[in-house]
Amino acid sequence: MLDDLSNQFLPSTVGGLAAGAIFALLALGYTMVYGVLRLINFAHSEIFMIGTFASLFVLTTMGVTGPLTGFALIGMLLLMLVVSMAAAGGAAVLLEQVAYRPLRKKGASRLAALISAIGASLFLQEFFALVVIPAVFDKAGRNTTGVPRLVDRDVVFTIGNANVRTDHIIVIVAAIAMMVLLDQIVNRSRMGRGIRATAQDPEAAVLMGVNIDNVVRMTFLLGGAMAGVAGMLYVMEYEVTQYNEGFVLGIKAFTAAVLGGIGNIRGALLGGFALGLIENWGAIFLGSEWKDVIAFIVLVVVLMFRPTGILGESLQRARA
Amino acid sequence: MVRRAGFLAAGMALTLTLSACAGSGDDSSGGGGGGDATSVKIGFMGDLTGENSAIVIPPRNGAKMAFDEYNATNPDVKIEMVEYDSQGKPEQAAVLVPQAAGTDKIVGLIGPAFSGESKAVGAQLNEAGIPSVSASATNPGLAENGWEFWHRVVANDNDQGPGIANFLVNELSPKKAFVVSDDQEYSVGLAETVTTAFKEAGVTTETDRFAVTASDYSSTVSKIRTSNADVIFFGGYYAQAGPLLKQLRDAGVDAPFVSGDGSLDAQLVSTAGAEAAEGAILGCPCNIPSEDVTGPLKEFYDNYQSAFDVPPAIYATEGYDAATAFIKAVEAGNTTSADINEFLKTVDFEGVSKPIKFQENGEPEANDIFIYQVKDGKISLLGASDEAKLES
Numbered sequence: 001m002l003d004d005l006s007n008q009f010l011p012s013t014v015g016g017l018a019a020g021a022i023f024a025l026l027a028l029g030y031t032m033v034y035g036v037l038r039l040i041n042f043a044h045s046e047i048f049m050i051g052t053f054a055s056l057f058v059l060t061t062m063g064v065t066g067p068l069t070g071f072a073l074i075g076m077l078l079l080m081l082v083v084s085m086a087a088a089g090g091a092a093v094l095l096e097q098v099a100y101r102p103l104r105k106k107g108a109s110r111l112a113a114l115i116s117a118i119g120a121s122l123f124l125q126e127f128f129a130l131v132v133i134p135a136v137f138d139k140a141g142r143n144t145t146g147v148p149r150l151v152d153r154d155v156v157f158t159i160g161n162a163n164v165r166t167d168h169i170i171v172i173v174a175a176i177a178m179m180v181l182l183d184q185i186v187n188r189s190r191m192g193r194g195i196r197a198t199a200q201d202p203e204a205a206v207l208m209g210v211n212i213d214n215v216v217r218m219t220f221l222l223g224g225a226m227a228g229v230a231g232m233l234y235v236m237e238y239e240v241t242q243y244n245e246g247f248v249l250g251i252k253a254f255t256a257a258v259l260g261g262i263g264n265i266r267g268a269l270l271g272g273f274a275l276g277l278i279e280n281w282g283a284i285f286l287g288s289e290w291k292d293v294i295a296f297i298v299l300v301v302v303l304m305f306r307p308t309g310i311l312g313e314s315l316q317r318a319r320a
Numbered sequence: 321m322v323r324r325a326g327f328l329a330a331g332m333a334l335t336l337t338l339s340a341c342a343g344s345g346d347d348s349s350g351g352g353g354g355g356d357a358t359s360v361k362i363g364f365m366g367d368l369t370g371e372n373s374a375i376v377i378p379p380r381n382g383a384k385m386a387f388d389e390y391n392a393t394n395p396d397v398k399i400e401m402v403e404y405d406s407q408g409k410p411e412q413a414a415v416l417v418p419q420a421a422g423t424d425k426i427v428g429l430i431g432p433a434f435s436g437e438s439k440a441v442g443a444q445l446n447e448a449g450i451p452s453v454s455a456s457a458t459n460p461g462l463a464e465n466g467w468e469f470w471h472r473v474v475a476n477d478n479d480q481g482p483g484i485a486n487f488l489v490n491e492l493s494p495k496k497a498f499v500v501s502d503d504q505e506y507s508v509g510l511a512e513t514v515t516t517a518f519k520e521a522g523v524t525t526e527t528d529r530f531a532v533t534a535s536d537y538s539s540t541v542s543k544i545r546t547s548n549a550d551v552i553f554f555g556g557y558y559a560q561a562g563p564l565l566k567q568l569r570d571a572g573v574d575a576p577f578v579s580g581d582g583s584l585d586a587q588l589v590s591t592a593g594a595e596a597a598e599g600a601i602l603g604c605p606c607n608i609p610s611e612d613v614t615g616p617l618k619e620f621y622d623n624y625q626s627a628f629d630v631p632p633a634i635y636a637t638e639g640y641d642a643a644t645a646f647i648k649a650v651e652a653g654n655t656t657s658a659d660i661n662e663f664l665k666t667v668d669f670e671g672v673s674k675p676i677k678f679q680e681n682g683e684p685e686a687n688d689i690f691i692y693q694v695k696d697g698k699i700s701l702l703g704a705s706d707e708a709k710l711e712s
Contacts, residue, residue: 007546008539011571015538142371144559146591153570161546163571238535240563240591248533283539289503289529291539 004284010162012280018168018237020276021175025230026253027260027268028182029092029223035199035263036219038110042117043099045250046124047092047224051231052241053128054087055080056147057136059235067152076150077170077236084228092224093217095120101213129243147239171233178229179269182222186265191218199263252295259299261309270310274298359398360655362387362646363426365416366433366456367408372557374585376408376433379455379639381628383430386643388627397650401643406432410440417441421448427657428452428649430642433635435459435506442467451661453645455638458581458605459506463681469661471678473641473671475605475687477506480580481513483689483705484553484603488578489521491710494550496524498575500540500564501555502532510580511555532556537564541571549575557582562591569596576601584608584634584692584699594697602692603705606635607673610700620672641671 026048033041058080068076099120103113129141139145151170155163186192194215197205206212234249235241252275260271275295282294302310364383366376380403387399402424406413413432420426429445429452432438438457445452446467454462454472458480462470475483488494497518501511511527518525526547528540541564544552552568552575554561561583568577569592579588581604589597609617609632620640624632649663668677674686691708692699702708 004543004546008542011542011545012539015536015542019536019538140374142369143374143587144562144591146562146587146593149593165570238563239566239593240535242559245535248531249535280539284543287528288534288537288540288543289531291534292531 007161008284009281010160012284013277014159014162014164014168016277016280017273018171018276019280020256020273021172022230022234022237022249022272023253023256023275024269024272025175025178025226025233026249027257027272028179028226028265030254031257031260031262031265031268032186032195032219032223034257036195036216037100037104037113039100039113040117040254041095041223042114042250043095043120043124044092044223044227045246045253046121046128047088047095047246048227048231048234048249049128049241049243049246050091050124051084051088051228052235052245053132053137053231054084054228055232055235056145056241058083059148059150060137064150065148067149069152073151077232080232080236081174081229084232085225086228088228088231089221089225091124092220092227095124095224096216096220101216104216125243125247133243141243144240144242147235147241149239150236167237171237174229174233176269178226179265182226183265185222191215195219255295255299259302259309261311264309264311267309267311274310358396359400360428360650361400361402361424361426362643363402363404363420363424363429363431363450365404365406365413365420365429365431365437368403368405370405370407370409371559372408372434374587375456375582375634378633378636379430379433379642381624382455382632382636382639382641383643385624385627386640386647389623390647395651397655399647399650402426404431406437408434408437410437413437413441414444417444417448417450421445421450426450427655428646428660430455430639430646432457435462438462438470442470445469449657449661451657451664453642453664455642456606456635459509463683467682469657471645471664471682471684473638473645473673473676473684474635475684475689477510477580478513479687480603480605480689481510482517483605484578484580484691485514485517485521487603487689487691487705487708488551488553488576488601489518489523492551492576494518494523496526496547496549497551497553498544498547498549499525499527499553499555500544501527501529502534502557502560503529504532504556506582507532507555507557509555510582511553514553514555530560532560534560535563537567540564541567541573544568545571545573551576551578554579554583558585558588558591562588562597565592565600566596578603580604581606581634586633586699589694589697589699597694597697600694601710602694602699604634604690604692605688607637607688607690608632608634608692608699608701609637609672610698613701616670616672637671637673641673641676644669644671645676 029044099116133141151167153165155165157164194210197210198215256271256275257268260267278298279291279295283291364380367373387401391398404416429450433456435457446469451469458477460476460478499511499515501507515525528543561579565577578601584602584604609621645667648667649660654660654663674688677685689705691702691705
């Protein structure tokens with residue numbers, strides 16, 4: 001047992017950080033939408049799925065079949081990043097327009113919006129499985145799609161017996177950079193102030209001249225773009241996707257958001273990494289089939305002592 | 321194969337209610353057409369459009385080919401094949417059986433393809449008196465229900481696990497093995513029989529298991545890496561076997577990777593990448609001819625290739641053999657489901673996959689396990705497990 005711990009601890013930590021980075025990026029979308037609208041956007045996992053396919057589309061269109069290096073690699077990563085962010089961000093804005101805005105305008109209950117979210121989630125999955133994947137990628141819609149290797153698995157350095165590879169570094173660094181960027185946008189820009197104001201008190205925000213529709217659209221755009229980044233990194237790291245790839249990941253990311261404090265952007269970051277690490281560390285002792293159980297036990301324990309998550313619910317209380 | 325064991329309870333409950341209706345409507349006609357019919361209907365049930373359709377379409381094609389060849393000889397009684405798309409779901413299969421037995425009046429059924437759905441509708445088919453022959457359901461428990469109308473032409477998982485493990489012990493003489501699986505009934509069962517067989521052969525064995533929904537296997541990979549196992553066995557499906565294999569090779573683990581019938585698909589190679597997949601060993605109760613076979617298998621290979629424009633894949637020969645069993649019955653003048661079932665008890669012929677003869681409980685007499693290996697990005701047949709040799 002102690003042997004397992006000393007042998008597997010460091011490798012599991014590296015794997016957990018990479019998984020956690022992706023949870024965290026995805027958690028941002030849940031947390032922002034919840035902060036502004038008090039809505040759990042169940043279709044967010046499909047926005048992520050769209051992001052993975054956008055990246056795959058770039059790879060197939062550009063004819064990538066093997067690992068790239070140097071500037072070609074950087075260019076390709078940036079192109080994938082931009083296309084995935086645009087596709088996922090655009091899809092999120094469209095989703096809001098079609099599935100949530102009409103309900104909001106009619107003053108429907110939050111429960112109605114929740115059902116609409118579940119419906120949109122199922123619709124997007126089936127739409128990809130039945131239409132988009134066969135038409136665009138010429139593949140059977142429900143099969144797992146392999147992705148060509150883009151980044152060589154070169155070991156950059158080793159910590160103890162853990163190999164840290166190029167792809168791990170790209171995932172972790174990119175995720176943190178994106179979250180810092182988002183944090184700056186929300187805390188420093190004019191639009192960010194609008195988002196925070198709406199999260200705090202929508203009615204007062206309207207009275208102060210905040211255009212709620214724009215704020216909501218912007219929230220979905222930013223959250224969607226982050227899901228796009230997550231999708232791109234996921235495709236690069238795990239090299240696989242399918243029409244319902246987002247489902248379980250979405251649940252994990254939502255958990256990460258609650259763990260960190262839903263509505264709190266820095267909480268999502270913390271929650272994501274914490275969840276990734278807890279899962280992988282727990283698996284050392286109990287076996288990988290206990291990953292999900294361990295993650296949720298930790299969630300319950302944290303919520304027992306801190307009902308609003310590790311950092312608390314505070315999109316509205318962030319620094320002005 | 322077993323899918324979606326979780327739905328089983330619901331499926332079973334539905335079965336009980338529905339089988340009552342099916343039984344009462346059908347008893348008088350014996351569940352099929354009259355004595356002097358000019359055509360009879362045989363059903364085919366399985367996942368034709370769902371996520372595991374890649375392992376059900378080939379047996380469907382095999383069965384279709386057998387019936388087409390038979391009908392082309394202008395027999396007295398033609399056979400029409402009716403397809404039922406259960407999507408591999410027990411609850412869906414439970415709704416389709418009354419339709420097949422009551423409305424369509426099929427006299428025999430090829431399928432259900434997976435074990436979960438077979439388990440859910442076996443009693444229902446038995447009550448309706450429809451003989452079934454599955455080409456791909458490998459769960460051992462299916463034969464223990466006392467269903468007298470149930471048969472299969474494929475060896476079960478209890479044969480598969482030891483077949484593969486003993487082959488590995490003979491060929492690789494491993495000191496240490498690592499057995500990993502997802503958490504589904506099929507995968508866990510297969511992994512357990514492999515683990516037991518390894519331990520009986522004196523091989524130290526470590527195990528791990530992950531959720532069927534997992535896509536990051538880093539914790540499993542680091543367990544395998546630190547175990548320094550000489551051979552790795554995975555019980556599960558290609559959708560996870562591919563990425564797992566890739567992540568193992570990326571982590572620098574180069575021990576031989578072995579899996580069972582659930583992973584035996586070209587998509588294992590496409591999701592793992594040709595480089596990582598090279599040399600992977602796969603076992604299967606199924607007999608899939610590759611291009612270099614000879615004899616009747618070669619004839620089957622060519623006919624299948626020209627009929628469907630693709631080479632035969634998993635369970636194609638078994639689908640063909642299951643259909644042939646029904647054809648033999650109809651040729652012998654049996655056109656009711658009861659007569660066909662009687663005939664199946666005595667059927668005995670040389671199928672393309674193996675000799676076809678049923679035991680009293682519906683299991684096939686021959687329980688061969690076949691070994692395959694990925695070579696140059698293609699899955700090639702090495703032969704039956706007791707005579708196959710690995711090339712090194």
